[in-house]
Amino acid sequence: MNVRRVTLVDFRSYANVDIELEPGVAAFVGPNGQGKTNLVEALGYLATLGSHRVPTDAPLVRAGAERALLRVEVDREGRRLVAELEILPGKTNKVVVNGNALPRPREVLGLLRIVLFAPEDLSLVKGDPDGRRRFLDELLVARAPRLAGVRADYDRVLRQRNALLKSGSAARRSGAGADTRTLDVWDSHLARTGSELLAHRLELLAELGPRVAAAYADVAAGARGPAGLAYRSSLPASATPGLGPDGCALDGPVDRDLLAAALLAELAAVRSQELDRGVSLVGPHRDDLVLSIGELPAKGYASHGESWSLALALRLGSYELLRADGAEPVLLLDDVFAELDAGRRGRLAAVAGAAEQCLITAAVASDVPEGLAGARYDVMAGEVTRVR
Numbered sequence: 001m002n003v004r005r006v007t008l009v010d011f012r013s014y015a016n017v018d019i020e021l022e023p024g025v026a027a028f029v030g031p032n033g034q035g036k037t038n039l040v041e042a043l044g045y046l047a048t049l050g051s052h053r054v055p056t057d058a059p060l061v062r063a064g065a066e067r068a069l070l071r072v073e074v075d076r077e078g079r080r081l082v083a084e085l086e087i088l089p090g091k092t093n094k095v096v097v098n099g100n101a102l103p104r105p106r107e108v109l110g111l112l113r114i115v116l117f118a119p120e121d122l123s124l125v126k127g128d129p130d131g132r133r134r135f136l137d138e139l140l141v142a143r144a145p146r147l148a149g150v151r152a153d154y155d156r157v158l159r160q161r162n163a164l165l166k167s168g169s170a171a172r173r174s175g176a177g178a179d180t181r182t183l184d185v186w187d188s189h190l191a192r193t194g195s196e197l198l199a200h201r202l203e204l205l206a207e208l209g210p211r212v213a214a215a216y217a218d219v220a221a222g223a224r225g226p227a228g229l230a231y232r233s234s235l236p237a238s239a240t241p242g243l244g245p246d247g248c249a250l251d252g253p254v255d256r257d258l259l260a261a262a263l264l265a266e267l268a269a270v271r272s273q274e275l276d277r278g279v280s281l282v283g284p285h286r287d288d289l290v291l292s293i294g295e296l297p298a299k300g301y302a303s304h305g306e307s308w309s310l311a312l313a314l315r316l317g318s319y320e321l322l323r324a325d326g327a328e329p330v331l332l333l334d335d336v337f338a339e340l341d342a343g344r345r346g347r348l349a350a351v352a353g354a355a356e357q358c359l360i361t362a363a364v365a366s367d368v369p370e371g372l373a374g375a376r377y378d379v380m381a382g383e384v385t386r387v388r
Helices: 036-048 119-126 129-143 147-174 181-219 256-269 271-277 304-324 342-354
Strands: 002-011 014-020 024-029 068-076 079-087 094-097 114-117 227-232 288-293 330-334 357-362 375-380 383-386
Touching (some): 002 036, 002 357, 014 383, 024 036, 036 068, 036 079, 036 114, 036 129, 036 330, 119 129, 119 304, 129 147, 129 181, 147 181, 147 271, 181 227, 181 304, 256 271, 288 304, 330 342
Parallel strands (some): 024 375, 114 330, 330 357
Antiparallel strands (some): 002 014, 002 068, 068 079, 079 094, 227 288
8 A cells, every 4th residue: 555646735834735655765854843744644634534633623724724625646456546535624524535425534444544653652651541542443443444433333322421421410419310211221322332342442452462562672672571561441350351350452352242241230330420420430431551561551660762662662563463454554754763762763764664655754864764765855834845
């Protein structure tokens, strides 16, 4: 898989830019603030329908414009696919593929597979659980785009259930009492959709964990311990099929029915607490991916260099997993070589050089390792010029 052309209209700093690309390595070089990251962000948006930098669409539209347009041509398994995505803040985005309008934007997911490594990835190690949950779920969707519907169904159920809990909490405080009959119905919906999402996460983790451990051992030569991935569920570990007592995911398919029953039982057990607080306390939205180095959790204990290595290992493990599925992703490296020491630079450069297509951004040309010969573009004041 590779991207052959990118056209952006009113996206971030670009009024209009058109870039032709080839397989192999391409480096986009220019001072900070000139729009390099905007290019990889646009590809990331098409691949995930989200930005790795901001949580909403409004900042993606150039100041003074009403909408932004992304047009990307992709070669995939001998087919040329052309996707046009119109970003309309506050409205439903529009997507056209090969001239055909898609009924829902999420149907474009899977057209472009990427793995993006950026400075923001340090938050996977040092930040809050929601970023790690998003990391897992985006990788799930990259492998199986239909799971975007599972995520959407779970989010819809969760919103409705939280609204009922909030009104029930208000009724309880007023002394009127809470009618929980409708809540019982939404409990079953949450257990059904939540068990499906949780099962897929655990099955993913069983495949991803060894690849991340191997990548960490490679990029962090001489590390004080191996990298580990465990899953912290809002369910008791003993009641979570597919999860070992140490929180590590077990190989093999996870029983959805057993998970749904466990979710229902735990929802019943915490019902009073949920009505007191007006929020759902059980489900995949409360879970966390626990990262460790040796015997210690990475968060709070890993050094800056170890955190970088672990964040990089998460992305390289994802890259190897997607490659194993048979459709090699496009590798996007956003201003990361400058942050790495010589050893980590060299190991990442070896992966980048072997990729079918790798796009790199850097503030100065010397930040791009010498071994990564390929196309070179200068980026300055919203203009992108090929110089090699």
